[in-house]
Amino acid sequence: MIILRVDFSSQIGLGHFKRLMVLMENEKWKMKNMIIVCKECIESLSPYPIIKIKNENEFFEKVKELKPKEVIVDNYNFTYEDEKNFKTLFPNIKLICFDDLCMPHYCDEIINHNLYAKKQKYKNLPTFTKVKIIKPLIRKEFKLAKKRHFQKEGIFLSLGGSDAKNLTLKILKILKPLRIKVNLYTTSANKSLEKLKKFTFLNRWVKLHIDEDVAIGMAKSKFGIITPSVISYEAIYMNLPFIAIKVADNQKYITKFLKEKRYIVLNEKEIIKVKELLWKLL
Numbered sequence: 001m002i003i004l005r006v007d008f009s010s011q012i013g014l015g016h017f018k019r020l021m022v023l024m025e026n027e028k029w030k031m032k033n034m035i036i037v038c039k040e041c042i043e044s045l046s047p048y049p050i051i052k053i054k055n056e057n058e059f060f061e062k063v064k065e066l067k068p069k070e071v072i073v074d075n076y077n078f079t080y081e082d083e084k085n086f087k088t089l090f091p092n093i094k095l096i097c098f099d100d101l102c103m104p105h106y107c108d109e110i111i112n113h114n115l116y117a118k119k120q121k122y123k124n125l126p127t128f129t130k131v132k133i134i135k136p137l138i139r140k141e142f143k144l145a146k147k148r149h150f151q152k153e154g155i156f157l158s159l160g161g162s163d164a165k166n167l168t169l170k171i172l173k174i175l176k177p178l179r180i181k182v183n184l185y186t187t188s189a190n191k192s193l194e195k196l197k198k199f200t201f202l203n204r205w206v207k208l209h210i211d212e213d214v215a216i217g218m219a220k221s222k223f224g225i226i227t228p229s230v231i232s233y234e235a236i237y238m239n240l241p242f243i244a245i246k247v248a249d250n251q252k253y254i255t256k257f258l259k260e261k262r263y264i265v266l267n268e269k270e271i272i273k274v275k276e277l278l279w280k281l282l
Contacts, residue, residue: 001033001068004048005059005075009040010189014161015230016074016098017045019113022137023072037062042189056082060089067093073107074098076250083107100250105129113137115233116257136233145215146238154181155278156221156240158214158231161187165247167268169195171225172206174275180282182206185217223282225274228254228265241281245271 004024008017024034034048037059043050053059056078063071063086071086071093078097083106086095095107100114102121110122110131117133125131155175159168168184169192175182184206186196193210200208209217214231215238218224224235224242228251235242244265246255255265266273 001035001066002029003063003066003068003071004034004036005038005071005073005078006036007038007040007075007077008045009042010162010191011164012040012162013164014042014045014187014189017041018139018161019098019137019230020072020074021047022139023111025140035066035068045189056085060086063090063093070094070096072096072098080104080106101253114254114257115236116253136230136237138234138237139215141213141215142218142234142237145213145219148219150216150220152220152222154183154221154223156183156185156217156224156226156242158185158217158224159227159245159247160229160231162189163192165268166192166195167245167247167271168192169199171245171271171274172199172203174272175278176203178275178278179205180278183209183217183221185209185212185214187211223278227251228258232258232263243274243277243281 004020006016006020008014036046036048036050037053038050039053041050051062053062083095087106096109096111097105097107099105099110099112106126107129111134113134113136115136119131119133122131163186182205188211196208200206218235218238218240224240226232226235226242226244228244228246232244232254244258244263246265246267258265264277
């Protein structure tokens with residue numbers, strides 16, 4: 001058995017959950033029993049059984065009860081001290097931690113799938129800790145969509161499955177004078193969904209896609225407006241030019257990498273520039 005310790009919701013987003021699902025498609029884990037343990041999550045999205053917890057002490061109790069062979073953590077709130085406590089309590093259970101920020105860890109294995117990742121960035125790790133740098137975790141639907149040939153038109157717009165800061169509507173209002181076709185991709189986890197439905201009903205140049213295949217959306221579009229997160233790796237894989245909008249502190253390393261590669265990345269206060277940039281780029 002493997003426990004996946006991950007949280008995902010309309011407030012914190014779905015990125016960690018989605019990349020774990022890609023990892024679980026790997027032959028190494030594919031045929032094993034999985035259980036997700038979370039403080040907050042959208043249970044309907046999970047293909048695996050879910051156990052809810054209130055805190056990490058309760059998580060440790062579940063680990064003690066379930067006796068898994070491995071635990072995979074993809075959660076910024078699972079701290080260095082939590083990792084250390086885990087290895088003290090369960091020295092024989094393999095602890096694997098996802099990392100995006102080259103932070104200190106006390107686990108058996110660190111997985112970093114970012115394009116900017118380098119082993120030498122990790123300093124003063126325990127002797128038993130291995131650092132595993134892997135290629136970006138691209139979902140299989142992107143690999144399938146890339147092989148297909150679509151007529152490309154319009155803009156692909158997606159600021160994550162939840163868009164916790166509700167920037168999508170602001171960007172749509174900025175784009176309105178351009179009257180460019182926009183394919184808006186979001187999920188049912190978006191708390192502003194009713195407002196987006198109303199806007200897209202009144203503005204037919206925007207087509208709203210809820211819980212639909214993002215890969216197909218990218219494959220059909222000429223340009224993208226996205227976040228500097230995992231989706232930017234997917235856009236690069238799909239050869240989709242894009243503007244990225246930084247919406248979270250944990251996106252700083254991807255932002256730096258993208259800027260070095262001459263991609264345009266704006267912060268929240270700069271989104272008004274999107275209209276002017278698109279005039280020049282399209």
